[in-house]
Amino acid sequence: xxxxxxxxxxxxxxxxxxxxxxxxxxxxxxxxxxxxxxxxxxxxxxxxxxxxxxxxxxxxxxxxxxxxxxxxxx
Numbered sequence: 001x002x003x004x005x006x007x008x009x010x011x012x013x014x015x016x017x018x019x020x021x022x023x024x025x026x027x028x029x030x031x032x033x034x035x036x037x038x039x040x041x042x043x044x045x046x047x048x049x050x051x052x053x054x055x056x057x058x059x060x061x062x063x064x065x066x067x068x069x070x071x072x073x074x
Contacts, residue, residue: 006039013040018069020061024049 003011009021020043023036028046036044042061045053 006035009036009039009041018065020058020065022054022057022061024054 005023005025009023012021021041022043022045023039023041024045024047025032025036026047032046033044042064043057045057
Protein backbone atom coordinates (compact mmCIF):
# COMPACT_ATOMS: atom_id res chain seq x y z
CA UNK A 1 0.00 0.00 0.00
CA UNK A 2 1.06 3.54 -0.67
CA UNK A 3 -0.51 5.00 2.45
CA UNK A 4 -1.40 3.86 5.93
CA UNK A 5 -4.91 3.82 7.36
CA UNK A 6 -4.52 7.16 9.13
CA UNK A 7 -3.55 8.87 5.89
CA UNK A 8 -6.36 7.13 4.05
CA UNK A 9 -8.96 8.26 6.60
CA UNK A 10 -7.71 11.87 6.43
CA UNK A 11 -7.68 11.73 2.61
CA UNK A 12 -11.22 10.36 2.44
CA UNK A 13 -12.52 13.05 4.80
CA UNK A 14 -10.67 15.78 2.87
CA UNK A 15 -12.34 14.55 -0.33
CA UNK A 16 -15.78 14.79 1.25
CA UNK A 17 -16.47 11.20 2.28
CA UNK A 18 -19.17 11.35 4.97
CA UNK A 19 -19.64 7.63 5.40
CA UNK A 20 -18.43 5.79 8.46
CA UNK A 21 -14.79 4.75 8.77
CA UNK A 22 -13.87 2.13 11.34
CA UNK A 23 -10.21 1.47 12.01
CA UNK A 24 -9.29 -2.17 12.48
CA UNK A 25 -5.73 -2.51 13.67
CA UNK A 26 -3.36 -5.14 14.95
CA UNK A 27 -1.63 -2.47 16.99
CA UNK A 28 -3.49 -2.20 20.28
CA UNK A 29 -1.22 0.30 21.96
CA UNK A 30 -2.05 3.23 24.20
CA UNK A 31 -3.05 6.22 22.10
CA UNK A 32 -3.95 4.26 18.95
CA UNK A 33 -7.68 4.86 19.32
CA UNK A 34 -7.17 8.60 19.80
CA UNK A 35 -4.91 8.70 16.74
CA UNK A 36 -7.61 6.95 14.68
CA UNK A 37 -10.31 9.36 15.83
CA UNK A 38 -8.03 12.34 15.13
CA UNK A 39 -7.55 11.05 11.58
CA UNK A 40 -11.32 11.05 11.03
CA UNK A 41 -12.36 7.52 11.96
CA UNK A 42 -15.72 6.94 13.61
CA UNK A 43 -14.73 3.75 15.37
CA UNK A 44 -11.73 1.74 16.45
CA UNK A 45 -11.22 -1.97 17.08
CA UNK A 46 -8.19 -4.18 17.48
CA UNK A 47 -7.50 -7.60 16.02
CA UNK A 48 -8.43 -10.31 16.51
CA UNK A 49 -12.04 -9.21 16.45
CA UNK A 50 -15.22 -11.13 17.03
CA UNK A 51 -17.83 -10.84 14.28
CA UNK A 52 -20.50 -9.56 16.70
CA UNK A 53 -18.12 -6.86 17.99
CA UNK A 54 -17.34 -5.73 14.44
CA UNK A 55 -21.03 -5.57 13.56
CA UNK A 56 -21.74 -3.56 16.73
CA UNK A 57 -19.00 -1.07 15.76
CA UNK A 58 -20.52 -0.74 12.27
CA UNK A 59 -24.04 -0.18 13.61
CA UNK A 60 -22.82 2.45 16.09
CA UNK A 61 -20.86 4.30 13.39
CA UNK A 62 -23.77 4.28 10.93
CA UNK A 63 -26.24 5.51 13.57
CA UNK A 64 -23.84 8.23 14.68
CA UNK A 65 -23.35 9.46 11.11
CA UNK A 66 -27.11 9.46 10.45
CA UNK A 67 -27.77 11.40 13.66
CA UNK A 68 -25.12 13.97 12.68
CA UNK A 69 -26.65 14.37 9.21
CA UNK A 70 -30.13 14.88 10.64
CA UNK A 71 -28.87 17.54 13.05
CA UNK A 72 -27.05 19.38 10.24
CA UNK A 73 -30.17 19.33 8.06
CA UNK A 74 -32.41 20.73 10.82
